[in-house]
Amino acid sequence: MELFEQTIHQLRELLDRGEISAVELTENILARMDAVEGRITAHITETRDEALAQAARADKIIAAGDASALTGIPLAIKDVLCTRGVRTTCGSKILEPFVPPYDATVISRIKAEGAVLLGKVSMDEFAMGYSNETCPYCVPRNPWNTAHICGGSSGGSAAAVAAGEAVASLGSDTGGSVRQPASHCGVVGLKPTYGRVSRFGLLAFASSLDQVGPLTRDVRDSALMLNVIAGYDPRDSTSIRQVVPDYTLALRDGLQGLKLGIPSEYFASGLAPEVEEAVNNGIKLLTEAGAEAVEVSLPHTEYGVAAYYIIAPAEASSNLARYDGVKYGYRDMDAESLAEMYMNSRSQGFGPEVKRRILIGTYALSSGYYDAYYKKASQVRTLIMDDYRQAFEKCDLLVSPVTPAPAWELGARMDDPLSMYLSDVLTICTNLAGLPGISVPCGFSSAGLPIGFQIQAPHFQEERLFRAAYNLEQRAGIVERRPEIA
Amino acid sequence: MEFETVIGLEVHAQLKTRTKIFCGCPTTFGAAPNTNVCPVCLGMPGVLPVLNRQVVEYALKMACATNCEVNQFNEFARKNYFYPDLPKGYQVSQFDLPIAEHGWVDIEVDGEARRIGLTRIHMEEDAGKLIHSEREPESYVDLNRAAVPLIEIVSEPDIRTPAQAAAYLKKLHAILRYLDICDGNMQEGSFRCDANISLRPKGREELGTRTELKNMNSFRNVQRALEYEERRQRDILLEGGKVVQQTLLWDPDRNVTNPMRGKEEAHDYRYFPDPDLVPVIIDDEWLERARKSLPELPDERKARFINELGLPEYDAGVMTSARELADYFEAALRDYPQAKKLSNWIMTEMMREFKGEEAAAIASCPVTPVNLASLLGMIEAGKISGKIAKTVMAEMMESGREAEVIVKEKNLIQMSDEGDLTAAVAEIIAASPKQVEQFRAGKGKVMGFFVGQLMKKTRGRANPQLANKLFQQALNED
Numbered sequence: 025m026e027l028f029e030q031t032i033h034q035l036r037e038l039l040d041r042g043e044i045s046a047v048e049l050t051e052n053i054l055a056r057m058d059a060v061e062g063r064i065t066a067h068i069t070e071t072r073d074e075a076l077a078q079a080a081r082a083d084k085i086i087a088a089g090d091a092s093a094l095t096g097i098p099l100a101i102k103d104v105l106c107t108r109g110v111r112t113t114c115g116s117k118i119l120e121p122f123v124p125p126y127d128a129t130v131i132s133r134i135k136a137e138g139a140v141l142l143g144k145v146s147m148d149e150f151a152m153g154y155s156n157e158t159c160p161y162c163v164p165r166n167p168w169n170t171a172h173i174c175g176g177s178s179g180g181s182a183a184a185v186a187a188g189e190a191v192a193s194l195g196s197d198t199g200g201s202v203r204q205p206a207s208h209c210g211v212v213g214l215k216p217t218y219g220r221v222s223r224f225g226l227l228a229f230a231s232s233l234d235q236v237g238p239l240t241r242d243v244r245d246s247a248l249m250l251n252v253i254a255g256y257d258p259r260d261s262t263s264i265r266q267v268v269p270d271y272t273l274a275l276r277d278g279l280q281g282l283k284l285g286i287p288s289e290y291f292a293s294g295l296a297p298e299v300e301e302a303v304n305n306g307i308k309l310l311t312e313a314g315a316e317a318v319e320v321s322l323p324h325t326e327y328g329v330a331a332y333y334i335i336a337p338a339e340a341s342s343n344l345a346r347y348d349g350v351k352y353g354y355r356d357m358d359a360e361s362l363a364e365m366y367m368n369s370r371s372q373g374f375g376p377e378v379k380r381r382i383l384i385g386t387y388a389l390s391s392g393y394y395d396a397y398y399k400k401a402s403q404v405r406t407l408i409m410d411d412y413r414q415a416f417e418k419c420d421l422l423v424s425p426v427t428p429a430p431a432w433e434l435g436a437r438m439d440d441p442l443s444m445y446l447s448d449v450l451t452i453c454t455n456l457a458g459l460p461g462i463s464v465p466c467g468f469s470s471a472g473l474p475i476g477f478q479i480q481a482p483h484f485q486e487e488r489l490f491r492a493a494y495n496l497e498q499r500a501g502i503v504e505r506r507p508e509i510a
Numbered sequence: 511m512e513f514e515t516v517i518g519l520e521v522h523a524q525l526k527t528r529t530k531i532f533c534g535c536p537t538t539f540g541a542a543p544n545t546n547v548c549p550v551c552l553g554m555p556g557v558l559p560v561l562n563r564q565v566v567e568y569a570l571k572m573a574c575a576t577n578c579e580v581n582q583f584n585e586f587a588r589k590n591y592f593y594p595d596l597p598k599g600y601q602v603s604q605f606d607l608p609i610a611e612h613g614w615v616d617i618e619v620d621g622e623a624r625r626i627g628l629t630r631i632h633m634e635e636d637a638g639k640l641i642h643s644e645r646e647p648e649s650y651v652d653l654n655r656a657a658v659p660l661i662e663i664v665s666e667p668d669i670r671t672p673a674q675a676a677a678y679l680k681k682l683h684a685i686l687r688y689l690d691i692c693d694g695n696m697q698e699g700s701f702r703c704d705a706n707i708s709l710r711p712k713g714r715e716e717l718g719t720r721t722e723l724k725n726m727n728s729f730r731n732v733q734r735a736l737e738y739e740e741r742r743q744r745d746i747l748l749e750g751g752k753v754v755q756q757t758l759l760w761d762p763d764r765n766v767t768n769p770m771r772g773k774e775e776a777h778d779y780r781y782f783p784d785p786d787l788v789p790v791i792i793d794d795e796w797l798e799r800a801r802k803s804l805p806e807l808p809d810e811r812k813a814r815f816i817n818e819l820g821l822p823e824y825d826a827g828v829m830t831s832a833r834e835l836a837d838y839f840e841a842a843l844r845d846y847p848q849a850k851k852l853s854n855w856i857m858t859e860m861m862r863e864f865k866g867e868e869a870a871a872i873a874s875c876p877v878t879p880v881n882l883a884s885l886l887g888m889i890e891a892g893k894i895s896g897k898i899a900k901t902v903m904a905e906m907m908e909s910g911r912e913a914e915v916i917v918k919e920k921n922l923i924q925m926s927d928e929g930d931l932t933a934a935v936a937e938i939i940a941a942s943p944k945q946v947e948q949f950r951a952g953k954g955k956v957m958g959f960f961v962g963q964l965m966k967k968t969r970g971r972a973n974p975q976l977a978n979k980l981f982q983q984a985l986n987e988d
Binding site (some may be wrong): 105112114119122124125126128221224225226227228230231232258259260261262318339341342344345346347348350351353360362375386389390391394398486 | 540552553554555556558559560561588590592594596597600647651727778781783785787788824943980
C-alpha cells in the first residue's frame with residue numbers, strides 16, 4: 025500500500041520505528057496532490073511550505089521520543105475552521121480576504137500534537153449544502169467517480185481523505201455535513217455529541233447544531249482524532265466538562281449484549297434498494313457477531329427536516345449578520361451610503377444558497393411569525409429528543425442508512441433545493457437532539473459508489489459508536505479498498 | 511383644559527466590572543480607539559462569548575435593592591439589527607426572561623412621597639461608538655465600548671412631573687452608587703437616560719401619544735428637556751393639534767428638542783435565545799447571598815441620619831441623596847460632630863454650587879471633609895465669624911487650601927479682645943454725632959450702622975457680639 029493510502033495508526037508505527045520521516049510522508053502526500061488535485065479539486069488554499077516546516081518539527085519531536093498520536097500526520101482542514109495566519113474563507117467570497125489572527129481550539133489541539141496541516145479544503149458556502157457545489161472557489165469531485173458529487177458540506181474533507189490527498193481531515197456537521205460526504209466518499213465520518221468538542225474558531229452556521237468531527241480512513245483513526253479534539257474549552261460556553269476517555273479502548277470490545285435499534289422511519293419509501301440492501305447486510309454482520317436487533321420507532325423523524333430548515337436558517341441569519349463589509353472581508357467600494365454598502369457587500373459577497381437561508385431564517389424570526397415557525401420548530405425539536413430518549417430505553421444504538429441514495433451526478437439537483445433538503449432526512453435529527461453519530465462504509469453500489477452505515481448513540485456514548493462501527497468495519501471487508509481516480 | 515403628564519424612563523447603567531461582559535478586555539474609559547478589543551468583542555468569525563459572572567452578581571444586587579422579583583432562570587437573547595458600531599450585527603441582551611421584574615423605588619419631591627414601579631431590569635452589552643470625520647463621507651468605528659456590560663432599568667409610566675423624573679433618576683443613581691456597581695458618570699455615558707413622555711386630559715385613563723427624548727446627559731438636562739417637551743405638547747394639544755410619535759434629541763445649548771435626523775424605521779429586532787450562551791440559573795442560595803450582601807441603601811441611611819444623628823427629615827434626605835454626599839457628610843462629622851450645623855452649611859454654602867449634580871461635584875470638590883470640619887470648628891471656637899467663614903469657604907472651593915492656612919495668611923482671626931476694639935469704637939462714636947443722637951432718641955436700629963462701621967474698619971474681623979456690647983456700653987455711658 026502506498027504511504028498516501030495508509031491510516032494514521034499505520035503511519036504512526038512507520039514514523040515511530042523510523043522507517044519513514046514526517047517530511048518524507050508529507051512529500052509523498054504533496055506528490056499525490058500534484059498527481060490528483062487537478063481532477064479532485066478539493067483545496068481552496070494549500071500551505072505546502074508550512075506543512076514541510078511542520079513536518080520537520082514533527083521529526084524532531086519523534087526523534088526526541090515525544091511523539092503522540094498525530095505527530096507528523098498530514099491533515100486537511102475544512103475551511104470552516106480558523107487557522108492563524110492562513111486564509112479562512114468558509115467557502116464564501118464574503119470573507120475574501122480574511123486571515124484569522126487566532127486558531128480554532130481544535131486546530132490548537134492538533135498543532136500541539138505536532139500534526140502537519142496541508143491546507144484548507146473546500147466546503148459548501150458557510151457549510152450550507154449537500155453536494156459541495158455551492159463553493160465559489162472549487163467544487164471537489166468524488167474520487168470513486170469524478171462525475172459525481174462528493175457530498176457536503178465537508179466535501180473537500182471527504183474527497184481529500186478518499187483520494188489520498190490527506191491522511192485524515194477535520195470537518196463540521198450541522199445536519200449531516202460530516203457523515204453524509206463520508207458516506208459518499210467511502211470514509212469514516214464522526215459527528216460527536218454536542219458539547220464534546222469545542223466550537224471556538226469554528227465559523228458558525230447554526231450554533232446549536234454545529235459540531236466539529238473527523239473524517240478518517242478507518243474507525244481507529246476516528247477514535248484517535250476524537251481523543252485529541254474532545255474536551256472542555258473555557259472559551260466555548262456550550263462545551264461540556266466531562267472526562268475524555270481513551271476512545272481506542274472501546275475497539276477491544278465485542279458486540280455481546282449490545283442492542284441495535286432499527287428505526288422503521290429510517291427505512292421508509294424513497295430509500296434506494298442498493299442502499300437498503302447494503303445497510304441490511306451491515307445489520308446482519310453485526311447480529312451475526314453477537315448484537316441483538318430490535319425494532320424501534322422515532323415517530324417525529326418526518327418533521328426533522330422541517331424543524332431543521334427553520335432552526336438552522338434562523339440561527340444562520342443572525343450568525344451571518346457580522347459579515348457586513350465594515351470590519352473584514354468583502355466590501356463594495358463603490359457604494360455611496362451605509363445602507364448601500366451593506367446591501368451591495370452582502371448581495372455580491374454571499375452566494376444564492378446562503379441568501380436563500382438568510383431570507384428563510386429572517387422570515388422565521390420576524391415578529392408575527394416567530395411563534396408559528398421558530399417556536400414551533402423548537403417544540404418539534406423537543407419531541408424529537410423525546411423520541412430518542414424513549415428509543416434508547418429499548419436499545420443501546422440506532423442503526424440506519426446515512427443517505428437515501430449513493431452520490432448523484434454533479435449538477436443533477438442544483439435547480440431543486442427542496443430535493444436536496446429532503447435528502448438530509450436521515451442525518452438531521454442527530455443534530456437536533458445533540459447526539460453522536462457515525463458513518464462507516466458498509467458496501468458499494470453497482471456503479472461502484474460507496475454506501476455508508478449510520479450508527480447513532482445516546483449523549484456522550486461515542487465509545488459505543490466506535491465499538492459497533494469497528495466491529496462492522498472488521499467484518500465488512502472493504503476498509504482497505506481505495507478508489508482509482510479516473 | 512387641564513392635562514396630566516405621564517413619564518416613563520429607560521436608564522442604561524454601565525456596570526463597574528473590570529472586564530467586558532463576554533471577554534477579558536478591560537472596560538477602562540478613554541483608551542486610544544480600538545485598543546481595548548479582542549477577536550471576541552470585535553465579532554470576528556468563529557469566536558464565542560463567555561459570560562462574566564460579575565455582571566450577573568451586579569445586576570442581581572440592583573434587582574434586590576429595587577425590590578424586584580428575580581427570575582431565577584435567565585436567558586440571553588439576540589437583538590438583531592445592522593449598525594457599524596455593532597460588530598456582530600446583533601446585541602446580546604435579554605428579552606422575555608430578564609433578570610428582574612416588578613420592582614419599585616420610593617422618591618420624594620417637595621415633601622410629597624411617591625412610589626415608582628420598575629417594569630424590568632435586564633443585562634446586555636453596550637455597542638461601540640462612531641466617530642464622524644470632518645471630511646465627509648468618512649466615519650470611523652471605535653469598539654472599545656463594545657460589549658461593556660450594561661443593565662437597562664425600565665420604569666413603569668408612573669412619573670407625573672419632570673421634577674419627579676429627576677428625583678427618580680437621582681434615586682436610581684444613588685442606589686447604583688451605594689451598591690458600588692456603576693460609576694454613574696453621566697458625561698462619560700456610564701449612566702444614560704431616555705425618556706418617554708405624553709400628556710392626557712386629567713382624569714382620563716388612556717395614554718396620549720408619546721415622544722421619546724434622548725441626549726440628556728445630566729439630571730438637570732433631563733428635567734429641563736421634559737419641562738420643555740411638556741410645554742410643547744401642551745401647546746400643541748391646546749391648539750387642537752396632534753402630538754406626533756417620534757424620537758427627539760435635546761439640544762442643551764438652545765434648550766429645545768429637535769426631531770432625530772434620518773427616517774424613523776420600524777425595527778423588527780427578531781429576538782431569539784442566543785444559542786452560544788447557556789442559561790444562567792440563579793439558585794436560592796445565590797439569591798439569598800445577594801440579598802444579604804446588600805450594603806446600607808439610601809432609604810436606610812436616611813433613617814439612620816434621622817434617628818441616630820437627629821437630622822430633620824429634609825436634611826437627612828438631602829444628605830443621603832448621593833452616596834458621595836453622604837460619605838462626605840459622615841467624614842466631616844467625625845471631626846465636627848454637629849450634624850444639623852454641618853448639614854446646614856453643606857446645603858447653603860456648597861450645594862448651590864453643585865447645580866443638582868451632587869455626586870459628580872462632591873467627587874471633584876477640592877474641599878476635603880477634614881478641611882470643612884476644621885473651618886466649622888473655627889466658627890464654633892469663635893476664632894472666625896460666620897461671615898468670614900463664608901469668604902474663607904469661597905477661597906477653599908477655589909484653591910482647595912486648608913481653612914487655617916487661609917485664615918492665618920489673610921489675618922482673618924476674629925478680634926475678640928476688648929482692648930483691640932475700644933479705641934476704634936470711640937473713634938466711630940466721635941465721628942458720628944448724628945447717629946449717636948438718633949440712638950439716644952431711642953432708634954435702636956442705628957446699632958447696625960455702628961457695628962457696620964466697625965466691621966469696615968476691621969475688615970470684618972471684629973467679633974459681632976463683642977462689638978455690640980462695646981457700643982452699648984460706650985453709648986449708654988455718656
